[in-house]
Each structure stands twice: as structure tokens, then as C-alpha cells.
Amino acid sequence: MIAREGHIVRWRPEGAPDWRADAEALDAYRWERARVVLLDLTACVPWEGDPWPRRAIVWLQRFPLPxxxxxxxxxxxxxxxxxLAADIRVGSPSLTLTVPSELALPTVERLGILVRGTLPEPGKPLSGRWLFERGLVSALTEAPLAEAERVATVIASRGPYAVQLGKEAIWRxxxxxxxxxxRFETDLTLLLQTTKDRAEGVRAFLEKRPPQFEGV
Structure with missing residues (x-):
């Protein structure tokens, strides 16, 4: 299921998702002023069917929205x-993640970056604590969905261009x-100086009020 609530796109796969249909839906919401995607993997059933192809994983990793x-x-x-395609991952203490023996190459590359080169043993369940200590999970909480919603809400309140360019600066x-x-980060910062949202941020600061970003 994929649905937009305000600036947040909620994505809760029910069974193995169809990557073409989900990619089309996510891309459509991106052009409807969505600012962040919330992926709910708190109640997953066993994956049935083929895994997503390499090009689909790369597309998801490079999706402009956080x-x-x-x-x-x-x-x-x-x-x-x-x-692991997510930019921010919130887990529970009871979370376990088992790396399969056949993992998409883009995921292997990202996993290598996150754990600094030493890949986990395939087939061995990794605890939420282990994942958190190695940076694979950003936060551990008894209510991961509520915390992920809080993070998504904060991101959605920020300037859309600044957030998207920030993501690009990090991963590239x-x-x-x-x-x-x-230098690349500086170039992206200079681009932001030309936006109306940047001017709105300055005005809001001087007027001591919350900014109203429009993504322009």
C-alpha cells in the first residue's frame, strides 16, 4: 500500500511488492509535492517471488526524496x-536482520560502506543492538514506527530542495x-541560495516564526 498524507508518502508493502508498480506510484507522489517516504517494515510476511532486480534497488537508493x-x-x-536502501532506519530491540547469501550488488556495496568493509556472515541473524552499534540502524526504540513517523514529520517540515540536495551530497x-x-557540497549550497525557500527561511528567522516552505 502506498498513500500520501500531506507531505509524507506512507509505503507499507503487503507481501513482496511489485517494483514497477511501486516505483511508478512513488514517482507520481514525488511530483505532487511529497517531501519524504515512510517505509513501514514492521510486520513483513516472508518474501515470495523474485527479489527486486539490480536496477530497481539502484533506483530506490537514488530516489530524490529521503x-x-x-x-x-x-x-x-x-x-x-x-x-538498507533507506536513508534513515529505525529499529526495535527485538529486530533481527538476516543477510541472505544472494544479495543485490547495490545492497552489498551500501552494506560495505555502512560497516566499513567487513560484511556480515550470510544466514546469521543480526540483532537490533548489533545493527545499532555498527550504524546500520539509526535508532533503537520499542515503537519504531512512531519514531520513524516523528523523524519523517521533521524532515517534511524542512525546505524540500535543501533536504533533497543534502541527501545527494551525502551519498554522492x-x-x-x-x-x-x-566542493560538490559547496556547489549544491550555492544552488540553494537562488531559491525562494531560502529567502523564506531568512524572513522566518528574522520574524521569529515557523517558515512556510513551498519547494520553489
């Missing part, structure tokens, strides 16, 4: 590809030498 995922229970198989910058990544 992706916040809520993780709970036992996640394995192709669900791991979706979970990881593959660059430090000096090049810093």
Missing part, C-alpha cells in the same frame, strides 16, 4: 534490500575524495 524506514521482527531475504560524496566532496 526514505525513512521502520524495522521490526525478523527481516530476511529480499526485505534486506529494501531495508561518499564515492568522492574528501576535497572533491566538499
Amino acid at each position: 526514505l525513512v524506514s521502520a524495522l521490526d521482527g525478523a527481516l530476511g531475504g529480499a526485505w534486506v534490500d529494501l531495508a 560524496g561518499l564515492a568522492m575524495p574528501l576535497e572533491q566532496a566538499l
Whole structure:
């Protein structure tokens, strides 16, 4: 199920999702002024069918909107590809994640970045605590969906262009030498100076009120 509530797109797969249909729906909401995607993986059933192809995982990782995922229970198989495609992952203490022996190459590459090169053993359940200590999960809480919703709400209240360019700066910058990544970030910052949202942010600060960003 994919539905938009205000600036937040709620994505709760019911069984193995059809990547073409879900990609089309997510892209359509992006053009309807959505600002963040909330991926609910707190009640997943075993994945049935083929995993998402490489191009679909790459598309999801590079999706312009920030992706916040809520993780709970036992996640394995192709669900791991979706979970690790998220930019921010919120898990529960009871979460376990089992890396399958066959993992999409883009997920392997991202996993290697997140754990700094030492990949987990396939087939071995990884606890929520283990994932949190190694940065694979951003936060641990008894109510991961509620916390993920809170994070998504905060992101949705920020300037859309600033958030999207911030995501781009992080993930593209990881593959660059430090000096090049810093120049790239500076270039994106200069782009933001030309937006109306930047001017609105300054006005709101001076007037001591919440900004009303429009994504322009």
C-alpha cells in the first residue's frame, strides 16, 4: 500500500511488492509535492517471488526524496534490500536482520560502506543492538514506527530542495575524495541560495516564526 498524507508518502508493502508498480506510484507522489517516504517494515510476511532486480534497488537508493524506514521482527531475504536502501532506519530491540547469501550488488556495496568493509556472515541473524552499534540502524526504540513517523514529520517540515540536495551530497560524496566532496557540497549550497525557500527561511528567522516552505 502506498498513500500520501500531506507531505509524507506512507509505503507499507503487503507481501513482496511489485517494483514497477511501486516505483511508478512513488514517482507520481514525488511530483505532487511529497517531501519524504515512510517505509513501514514492521510486520513483513516472508518474501515470495523474485527479489527486486539490480536496477530497481539502484533506483530506490537514488530516489530524490529521503526514505525513512521502520524495522521490526525478523527481516530476511529480499526485505534486506529494501531495508538498507533507506536513508534513515529505525529499529526495535527485538529486530533481527538476516543477510541472505544472494544479495543485490547495490545492497552489498551500501552494506560495505555502512560497516566499513567487513560484511556480515550470510544466514546469521543480526540483532537490533548489533545493527545499532555498527550504524546500520539509526535508532533503537520499542515503537519504531512512531519514531520513524516523528523523524519523517521533521524532515517534511524542512525546505524540500535543501533536504533533497543534502541527501545527494551525502551519498554522492561518499564515492568522492574528501576535497572533491566538499566542493560538490559547496556547489549544491550555492544552488540553494537562488531559491525562494531560502529567502523564506531568512524572513522566518528574522520574524521569529515557523517558515512556510513551498519547494520553489
